[in-house]
Amino acid sequence: xxxxxxxxxxxxxxxxxxxxxVNIRExxxxxxETEYIKRIYxxxxxxxxxPKEAPDGKIWYKVSLQPPSKNLESQNTEDLATVQAENIKLxxxxxxxxxxxxxxxxx
Numbered sequence: 001x002x003x004x005x006x007x008x009x010x011x012x013x014x015x016x017x018x019x020x021x022v023n024i025r026e027x028x029x030x031x032x033e034t035e036y037i038k039r040i041y042x043x044x045x046x047x048x049x050x051p052k053e054a055p056d057g058k059i060w061y062k063v064s065l066q067p068p069s070k071n072l073e074s075q076n077t078e079d080l081a082t083v084q085a086e087n088i089k090l091x092x093x094x095x096x097x098x099x100x101x102x103x104x105x106x107x
Contacts, residue, residue, distance in 0.1 A: 002032050010036060014065075023066045028058045041065050 002010060010033060017025050026049055029037070037044050049060040 002036050006032075007036060011040075018065055024062065024064045026060055027063050028054065028060050029063075030056075030058050033058075034061065037063065 014037070017027065029046075034046055037046060043066070045064045047062045049062050051059070053059050
């Protein structure tokens with residue numbers, strides 16, 4: 001288990017590594033660091049890139065903090081349908097407002 005100061009340093013390292021929308025990285029990690037990631041990011045996936053352990057005991061992992069959703073396609077389709085329905089409602093409302101304004105000018 002990482003000590004408190006080590007955990008803080010590692011947390012900052014992860015934030016820097018996965019900043020700017022980066023979701024996947026190859027990182028050389030100790031056993032304690034992999035346990036920390038699994039505890040803090042339960043949905044993270046860690047796959048060994050190079051199975052051979054380095055002299056310092058660390059191993060290269062492909063780390064993904066946001067694994068792809070199995071239902072991503074259906075979620076995107078659902079989101080698109082919601083946006084399209086909202087657009088239709090807004091168009092109808094806009095047309096109604098235009099009619100109301102035109103009618104009020106005629107009076």
